[in-house]
Amino acid sequence: MSFSRRGFGAFFAAVAFLAVLFIGRVATADFVGALVEVKVQAADDPSQEGMLRIAVPYEKVGSAPAERIRWRLEKALEVKSQHGAVLATIDDLDVDVEGDPKVSLSFAVTAGPAGSNFSITSTTVSFSPLGSPLAFATAAVTVTDEDSNGAVATGLFPGAKIYQARYNSPAVAWADLIASPVVVAPDDSLTAQGRRPTPSGREAMPGTVYSIASEFRFNLSPNDSASGTSTFDVLIPLPSAAYGITALLSCMGLARLRRQR
Structure with a gap:
């Protein structure tokens, strides 16, 4: 022949x-819950709280495989309590999600005068079940002193970690990253970061995976600022x-x- x-x-x-x-590729994909949600509490009185919630665009609900949504805050926004007190300022907010699946979440915030507790959560990307997919999660946070008396960011996840990548429902934590407290000298900045696996590559997730999401959760000292970036990426083996x-x-x-x- x-x-x-x-x-x-x-x-x-x-x-x-x-x-x-x-x-x-993922047979079907959907984006569950808000596209991104920011909850803020006054550090000295958690009953004082406010929220920013961005919905998934209607036409993206029940979207096709590998569909992508990219959204970014157009201008800085104050988050106020139910009594009108300014709890914090969201200076930047960026979410980039794909049904393939992948979640990238970035932010920049400034704490209120009493300090602020932040929870910044991505949408949940839901997809056809995958057996032991290969994944990585990476995150970094930069903390800056804005009032010449030092700054501190403390994670509110187990082990005082600042970032969490999780999967399935009820949610299972796959990576708790960024050790804290992140302590900054007066008039200075400091970056802390984490990755799973380290220092590079991917790691097989256990069992069957059918959804992923990510969240930053931390306390920030009064009037100081913090910014962060993250990616949680799952590859079909x-x-x-x-x-x-x-x-x-x-x-x-x-x-x-x-x-x-």
Whole structure:
């Protein structure tokens, strides 16, 4: 049987298609709850609280695979209590989510005069169940003293961590990142960060995963500022059977090409 170079190229195109077919993509994806939600409490009186809640655009609900939503706050916004007191200022807020699935969440905030407790939560990306997908989570926070008396940010997750990447419902914490307190000298800034796995790469998540979300939760000292970035990314693993089939077909193609030379 003749196997020309053109035929060889077509063969490998078929192999590539097969690999993509085995890898697949998320069959369905949806964005559950608010696109992003910011809750703020006065540190000295948690009953004083306010909220910013951005809804998922209607046309994105029940969206197609790998659908992406990117939203960013247009201008700084004060968060006020039910009594009109300013609890904090949201200077920047950016959420980028994909049904593939991936969640990126970034923010910049300034605490109120009594200090502020912040909870900044992404939408939940829901998708077809995946068995032991490969994932990574990374986050960083920069704390800045704004009133020449030092600054402190303290995480409100277990172990005083500032950021959490979680999955499924009820939620299971997969990565609690950024150790605290983050203590800053007067008129200075300091960045703290964390990653799972470290220092790079991906790690298999346990069992079956069908949704992901992320959240920053921390206390910030009065009048000081903090900014943060994060990404929680899940990759659909290539089944071992697909590796075997594509490798076998590739070897067959190479052998045929050699016989034609």
